Amino acid sequence: MSVTLHMVASLDGFIAKKDNDVSWMDAPENTYDKGVEMTADVLETIDCYVMGSHTYELALELGWPYGDTQTIVVTSRTLPSTRKSVEFYSGDLKVLAQKFEQKNVWLVGGAMLCQEFLRLNLVDEVCLTVVPILLGEGVALFGGNEHTLRLKEVTAFKNGMVDLWYTVARTD
Numbered sequence: 001m002s003v004t005l006h007m008v009a010s011l012d013g014f015i016a017k018k019d020n021d022v023s024w025m026d027a028p029e030n031t032y033d034k035g036v037e038m039t040a041d042v043l044e045t046i047d048c049y050v051m052g053s054h055t056y057e058l059a060l061e062l063g064w065p066y067g068d069t070q071t072i073v074v075t076s077r078t079l080p081s082t083r084k085s086v087e088f089y090s091g092d093l094k095v096l097a098q099k100f101e102q103k104n105v106w107l108v109g110g111a112m113l114c115q116e117f118l119r120l121n122l123v124d125e126v127c128l129t130v131v132p133i134l135l136g137e138g139v140a141l142f143g144g145n146e147h148t149l150r151l152k153e154v155t156a157f158k159n160g161m162v163d164l165w166y167t168v169a170r171t172d
């Protein structure tokens with residue numbers, strides 16, 4: 001089992017503007033000649049997405065990008081079921097993580113749920129796709145706890161975005 005926290009962030013660490021706007025993520029007008037083309041290959045390796053309820057609601061609003069891959073939405077509310085691949089979870093996140101078994105799980109937001117997963121030491125890897133923009137303010141991805149990361153891979157793309165992959169040192 002592996003849990004990868006994957007988020008798209010501004011260079012100053014925000015994952016959305018205060019009004020939840022994420023349009024700044026769309027391919028920037030950079031052309032970085034030494035970069036590689038972005039592909040969706042890695043998405044085929046994902047067995048399950050996990051997200052908080054706000055991210056779920058915004059994804060429904062903006063257009064569902066997770067295909068038919070199993071998706072677990074963490075919420076204490078009763079939300080309308082919209083797709084066969086979506087299930088809802090309420091309760092202890094450590095118990096949820098025990099159910100992941102051998103799966104390649106991607107934790108895809110938002111800030112609240114990611115910070116909870118980090119705090120509980122349930123994240124194996126962090127992949128941040130950094131967009132070349134400074135937002136100044138917004139929804140901050142990280143906060144709260146200190147974690148030591150080990151750089152695993154860096155990929156720069158032609159569009160100026162950079163993937164930073166880290167492994168997270170477990171503290172238990």
Ligand SMILES: NC(=O)c1ccc[n+]([C@@H]2O[C@H](COP(=O)([O-])OP(=O)(O)OC[C@H]3O[C@@H](n4cnc5c(N)ncnc54)[C@H](OP(=O)(O)O)[C@@H]3O)[C@@H](O)[C@H]2O)c1
Binds near residue numbers: 021111114
């Ligand atoms: N840049 C990116 O890659 C990216 C990706 C995803 C999202 N986003 C942005 O992030 C923002 C949403 O993030 P967010 O931090 O506001 O919300 P979020 O993490 O998506 O959702 C928070 C909700 O998840 C549920 N939750 C979280 N921890 C829980 C726990 N331990 N137990 C039970 N339920 C729990 C609660 O739902 P209930 O209130 O329903 O109980 C909580 O209100 C949006 O602006 C979105 O656009 C950006």
